[in-house]
Amino acid sequence: MNIILLGPPGAGKGTQAQRLVANRGMVQLSTGDMLRAAVAKGTPVGQRAKEVMAAGELVSDAIVSALIGEHLDASRDKGAIFDGFPRTAHQAEALEMLLAERGRTLDHVIELVVDEEALVDRITGRSTCASCGAPYHDTFHVPKVAGTCDICGGHEFKRRPDDNEQTVRTRMAEYRAKTAPILPYYEEKGLVRRVDGMASVEEVAAAIDAILDG
Numbered sequence: 298m299n300i301i302l303l304g305p306p307g308a309g310k311g312t313q314a315q316r317l318v319a320n321r322g323m324v325q326l327s328t329g330d331m332l333r334a335a336v337a338k339g340t341p342v343g344q345r346a347k348e349v350m351a352a353g354e355l356v357s358d359a360i361v362s363a364l365i366g367e368h369l370d371a372s373r374d375k376g377a378i379f380d381g382f383p384r385t386a387h388q389a390e391a392l393e394m395l396l397a398e399r400g401r402t403l404d405h406v407i408e409l410v411v412d413e414e415a416l417v418d419r420i421t422g423r424s425t426c427a428s429c430g431a432p433y434h435d436t437f438h439v440p441k442v443a444g445t446c447d448i449c450g451g452h453e454f455k456r457r458p459d460d461n462e463q464t465v466r467t468r469m470a471e472y473r474a475k476t477a478p479i480l481p482y483y484e485e486k487g488l489v490r491r492v493d494g495m496a497s498v499e500e501v502a503a504a505i506d507a508i509l510d511g
């Protein structure tokens with residue numbers, strides 16, 4: 298079983314990938330991690346990548362493909378989760394070829410879908426008590442007495458600076474720009490499966506399992 302897992306920040310993609318690795322022995326092939334590891338180990342691909350990056354250029358499709366190929370051979374039949382690759386239709390074709398050369402196929406492209414407005418509400422409403430760290434939310438979990446911590450009675454609340462609407466919207470826009478080139482490609486092949494990323498971690502896990510076992 299080889300899959301691509303897609304999802305914007307806040308959809309819990311990392312948590313779900315970790316679970317698939319732990320429960321099913323799947324191997325997560327994250328382009329960024331593989332590149333850093335190859336450079337650190339000084340593998341032939343890593344050396345090529347290092348030269349390119351030292352020259353301030355982007356690592357080419359050919360280098361990324363070589364890297365994925367190396368790791369696919371290592372992952373054998375445990376199944377792979379592709380993360381951060383492919384980014385373009387051209388790379389999607391390259392991935393198909395890499396898999397075909399090994400007698401493997403891409404089974405599913407699973408997208409964790411979030412509702413942007415709901416995500417903004419969820420993230421921007423978060424605060425914690427400045428004294429004891431108890432978590433609150435403007436809409437979903439307000440203190441019993443306004444402005445007073447239920448746990449310690451404190452009156453000061455903190456918000457994380459990146460828990461703001463602009464950050465959430467920027468991340469969503471980046472995600473859409475990143476996936477826009479490949480989603481139509483996989484839609485056409487009938488490989489895209491959508492899961493409600495706003496559901497609980499357990500519900501999302503169950504939905505992914507149903508797809509993989511279906």
Ligand SMILES: [Zn+2]
Nearest residue numbers: 426429446449
């Ligand atoms: Zn408190």
